[in-house]
Amino acid sequence: MYVLALVTQKGGSGKSTLAVGVAVAAMGNGERVAIVEADAQGTISKWKERRGHPYPRVVRISDPAAIGGALVSLEAEGTWLTVIDTAATNNALAMLAIAKADLCLIPVRPSLADIEAVIPTLIAIRRLNRRFAFVLNQTPPRGCRLSEAATSLNSLGVLALPYVGQRNDHQDALGAGLGVTELAEEGRASEEVRELWRWVLKKLVEGSLDHESHAKTAPC
Numbered sequence: 001m002y003v004l005a006l007v008t009q010k011g012g013s014g015k016s017t018l019a020v021g022v023a024v025a026a027m028g029n030g031e032r033v034a035i036v037e038a039d040a041q042g043t044i045s046k047w048k049e050r051r052g053h054p055y056p057r058v059v060r061i062s063d064p065a066a067i068g069g070a071l072v073s074l075e076a077e078g079t080w081l082t083v084i085d086t087a088a089t090n091n092a093l094a095m096l097a098i099a100k101a102d103l104c105l106i107p108v109r110p111s112l113a114d115i116e117a118v119i120p121t122l123i124a125i126r127r128l129n130r131r132f133a134f135v136l137n138q139t140p141p142r143g144c145r146l147s148e149a150a151t152s153l154n155s156l157g158v159l160a161l162p163y164v165g166q167r168n169d170h171q172d173a174l175g176a177g178l179g180v181t182e183l184a185e186e187g188r189a190s191e192e193v194r195e196l197w198r199w200v201l202k203k204l205v206e207g208s209l210d211h212e213s214h215a216k217t218a219p220c
């Protein structure tokens with residue numbers, strides 16, 4: 001079973017949105033996918049209540065000690081991918097999620113404050129010797145800020161592709177209990193999340209993220 005953790009202490013960066021988007025995109029070939037919600041806010045549980053569909057399975061965790069057991073049970077049930085959504089605030093749970101992850105995905109909005117805020121998460125990931133990638137989220141169509149953000153993140157580690165644009169479909173999908181790829185299959189948001197999932201899957205399957213860099217820049 002692959003384990004993907006969405007982590008960053010910066011609130012509102014898109015951890016839950018991308019956890020849902022990627023989990024549903026990953027079900028595209030009929031694979032068994034689960035989301036472990038390690039966030040008392042309950043964004044994913046509330047989304048699941050609106051969903052009215054058994055998959056992806058959602059398991060809510062509040063006790064850090066329960067993460068390991070939850071993952072063992074999910075694997076025993078035949079789960080292929082578990083996505084862990086973490087809280088901005090609960091350090092102990094986030095640390096355990098990082099420790100259990102095959103890959104940590106760090107959503108970052110293209111602003112200096114957001115980029116600076118990834119540092120504690122990055123230190124924790126490095127201390128635990130886990131693999132990670134940034135994903136630029138809620139991006140504007142183009143501009144200097146975007147290319148500067150990409151350059152900064154590339155200097156800190158690997159930046160996933162594509163960037164995920166600021167699009168209403170993400171908010172509408174969360175509200176409707178859907179993945180963005182279910183809400184508007186042919187939409188740009190859907191395309192980006194499907195492509196992001198393909199990027200993530202490749203990294204999960206391949207292993208090493210070393211020596212990668214993406215110099216994609218938007219014209220200023």
Ligand SMILES: Nc1ncnc2c1ncn2[C@@H]1O[C@H](COP(=O)(O)OP(=O)(O)OP(=O)(O)O)[C@@H](O)[C@H]1O
Pocket residue numbers: 010011012013014015016017018039041043086087088137138139164165166167168170171174
């Ligand atoms: N690409 C996007 N386009 C438009 N809206 C987005 C996008 N990504 C996230 N959002 C919106 O931004 C808000 C914050 O996103 P989300 O709840 O996923 O962040 P989070 O990192 O999980 O926050 P928290 O740290 O509070 O758990 C939500 O209203 C969500 O719908």
Ligand SMILES: [Mg+2]
Pocket residue numbers: 015016017039041043085086087
């Ligand atoms: Mg969240």
